[in-house]
Each structure stands twice: as structure tokens, then as C-alpha cells.
Amino acid sequence: MIQTFLRGAVLFAAAMLAGCASFTTTEGGVPIDASHTATGQDSRVLFLVLHYTVADFPGSMKILTEQQVSSHYLLSDGSPPRIYRLVDENRRAWHSGASGWKENRRLNSSSIGIEIVHPGFVPGPADEQDSQRTFVPFPPAQIDALVPLIQDIARRHQILPERILGHGEVTPSYKVDPGPTFPWKRLSELGITPPWPDAARVAEQRALFDAALPDITWFQKTLARHGYPIEVTGQMDKQTQRVLMNFQMRYRPEKYDGQPDAESAALLDVLTRAANPQ
Ligand SMILES: [Zn+2]
Known part of the structure; x- marks a missing residue:
């Protein structure tokens, strides 16, 4: 009889503890029940x-x-x-x-x-770009x-x-x-950032762009599609030079003058097609 009572008391205490585990407070001390967790959530860090x-x-x-x-x-x-x-x-x-x-x-x-x-x-000189x-x-x-x-x-x-x-x-x-x-x-x-533009595809595409360089609107639209904050103005302006320069610094660091050229166009083309296959 006593053993049954003890066993019951132990089970009751265990149940209370298990129940209590989801009762907590906010950092400010407001009691909250954390027993339910939503599936739809992710980190705020994107x-x-x-x-x-x-x-x-x-x-x-x-x-x-x-x-x-x-x-x-x-x-x-x-x-x-x-x-x-x-x-x-x-x-x-x-x-x-x-x-x-x-x-x-x-x-x-x-x-x-x-x-x-x-x-x-x-x-370098103070006015160096x-x-x-x-x-x-x-x-x-x-x-x-x-x-x-x-x-x-x-x-x-x-x-x-x-x-x-x-x-x-x-x-x-x-x-x-x-x-x-x-x-x-x-x-x-190392697989930390997306795959590098495939050299063979870049060479192939470059040959086409060497024959006919896409216009500034194409560069602006494709840079924007990749993610860069750039306005499509149709003009070779300062913002386009800065965005292209940053693109070149990452993907073609041997030359980063920010000017449109066939190699940059080919790198951009291969990169954006890989991300958005059509
Ligand atoms: Zn910084």
C-alpha cells in the first residue's frame, strides 16, 4: 500500500516536472507556456x-x-x-x-x-579612384x-x-x-559560396560577346537579376561603373576598371544562367 502510494507520488512529481518544463518566463519575468513550437520559422539572419x-x-x-x-x-x-x-x-x-x-x-x-x-x-594620390x-x-x-x-x-x-x-x-x-x-x-x-562560373562555358560565351558586346541595358538588367542594387537607365553612368567594378573585383580580379567588356559579360551571363536556368 505504502509502496503504491510512493510510486504514485513519484509519478505525480515527475508529471509536474515534465509539465513545468514548458512553463517559463520572458526575460522580463512574464510567465509564458513554451510547450508549443511553430514549424514555420527561420533565422532572422539572411x-x-x-x-x-x-x-x-x-x-x-x-x-x-x-x-x-x-x-x-x-x-x-x-x-x-x-x-x-x-x-x-x-x-x-x-x-x-x-x-x-x-x-x-x-x-x-x-x-x-x-x-x-x-x-x-x-x-596613392588623394584623387585616386x-x-x-x-x-x-x-x-x-x-x-x-x-x-x-x-x-x-x-x-x-x-x-x-x-x-x-x-x-x-x-x-x-x-x-x-x-x-x-x-x-x-x-x-x-570550399562550397561556402555558389559554384564559380564554368571556364569552358565562359570561354564559349566570351567568343560570342567578343563579336557583339551586349548593350548597357543588358549589363544593368543582368547585374540587377544577379542581385546588385542598380538602376536600369540605359546609360553607362557612374552607378553602373561602380557595380561592374565590384562584380569584376569578385569574379575577374585581374582587371576591375568597371567598364563593360566581353569577359565580364560572359562571366555574368554564365553566373546568372546557372542561378536561373531557363
Ligand atoms: Zn565595409
């Missing part, structure tokens, strides 16, 4: 945006922790490189204010930002430290490979980081 700081490590840390700009992560150029978390992933960091990709705008709300301590370009600058290579050890961080963030938030982008790609009007020396091709080979 994009990963890569930057360089154009400052040394102490300067970068100071700017990103004391000024009105920030990033979730800062990757040092020390030996070995160290990853600092400056903003919790659940919160918004201020790294890509005026930005856009496809239908998305102002990506701070929907992205994680990584700043890489890096000087950017070799200092980004398309004329010489950019500094990234130390291999820094990239080796960056790769697992990107992979970890992308996996946890299920970020699509095509949404891992450079700041210059989402803010082409005045940004170019992480610049033409960033190893985008390696990220592609």
Missing part, C-alpha cells in the same frame, strides 16, 4: 556581409566599439589571428546601412557582419581563421551561399571591401 577595416588592429577595435559603426565579429591580423565578438548575433550591428541585394534593403537588420583587420589598398588602386593581399592565416567562422555562422543560420557577400557588392556606390584580393574563388571551391 545575409553574411564581409568587410575590411582600412585600419590597424587597435584603430579597428576603437572605431568598432566606440563609434556609431560596429560588426558582430572582428578578425584580427595578429599571429595567430583572433576572432572578437563585438555584437551578439541576435542583435543588430551597424555595418551595412545603405545596402541592398535583390528585393532586400538596409541589410543590417537581416545580416551578420564580419570585419577583417586589413589595410585595403596601397595609399578605387578602380585604379592597388589592393593589399590577405595573409593566408587570416583567411584560414575566417573560413570556419563563415562556415559556422552560415550553418547555424542556414544562410544561402548566394547571400554571403562583400560590402562593396551590397553598397557598390561607395564601397569596395573586401576588395579584389579577397579569395572569393577559394570560398566557392
Whole structure:
């Protein structure tokens, strides 16, 4: 009889505990029942945006922790490189204010930002354009430290490979980081970003475009289809030069003058067809 009573009491306590497990509170202490979970949900993080700081490590840390700009992560150029978390992933960091990709705008709300301590370009004349600058290579050890961080963030938030982008790609009007020396091709080979445009198909397409270069409207429409924030004006204007330059920095880093040419057209054509097979 006592044993039955005890067993009953134990079962009752266990049931209470199991029941209580779903009762919790908000961080502010309001009681809530968390026993039901919706199937329809995903991470608020849709994009990963890569930057360089154009400052040394102490300067970068100071700017990103004391000024009105920030990033979730800062990757040092020390030996070995160290990853600092400056903003919790659940919160918004201020790294890509005026930005856009496809239908998305102002990506701070929907992205994680990584700043890489890096000087950017070799200092030149004050009026030097980004398309004329010489950019500094990234130390291999820094990239080796960056790769697992990107992979970890992308996996946890299920970020699509095509949404891992450079700041210059989402803010082409005045940004170019992480610049033409960033190893985008390696990220592609590692499966982190989409497959690199197939060389044979690019060569084939280039032969056609060498014979007849598409007009500016084609470039603008195709760059927009790929995701770049660009207006279709039909004119070779400054915004088109900046977007093309950023495209070339990523996919054809040997020449990034921002001018339309057959090779850029072929790369863009193969890239956008692979993403949207017709
Ligand atoms: Zn940036």
C-alpha cells in the first residue's frame, strides 16, 4: 500500500516536472507556456556581409566599439589571428546601412557582419579612384581563421551561399571591401559560396560577346537579376561603373576598371544562367 502510494507520488512529481518544463518566463519575468513550437520559422539572419577595416588592429577595435559603426565579429591580423565578438548575433550591428541585394534593403537588420583587420589598398594620390588602386593581399592565416567562422555562422543560420557577400557588392556606390584580393574563388571551391562560373562555358560565351558586346541595358538588367542594387537607365553612368567594378573585383580580379567588356559579360551571363536556368 505504502509502496503504491510512493510510486504514485513519484509519478505525480515527475508529471509536474515534465509539465513545468514548458512553463517559463520572458526575460522580463512574464510567465509564458513554451510547450508549443511553430514549424514555420527561420533565422532572422539572411545575409553574411564581409568587410575590411582600412585600419590597424587597435584603430579597428576603437572605431568598432566606440563609434556609431560596429560588426558582430572582428578578425584580427595578429599571429595567430583572433576572432572578437563585438555584437551578439541576435542583435543588430551597424555595418551595412545603405545596402541592398535583390528585393532586400538596409541589410543590417537581416545580416551578420564580419570585419577583417586589413589595410585595403596601397595609399596613392588623394584623387585616386578605387578602380585604379592597388589592393593589399590577405595573409593566408587570416583567411584560414575566417573560413570556419563563415562556415559556422552560415550553418547555424542556414544562410544561402548566394547571400554571403562583400560590402562593396551590397553598397557598390561607395564601397569596395573586401576588395579584389579577397579569395572569393577559394570560398566557392570550399562550397561556402555558389559554384564559380564554368571556364569552358565562359570561354564559349566570351567568343560570342567578343563579336557583339551586349548593350548597357543588358549589363544593368543582368547585374540587377544577379542581385546588385542598380538602376536600369540605359546609360553607362557612374552607378553602373561602380557595380561592374565590384562584380569584376569578385569574379575577374585581374582587371576591375568597371567598364563593360566581353569577359565580364560572359562571366555574368554564365553566373546568372546557372542561378536561373531557363
Ligand atoms: Zn565595409
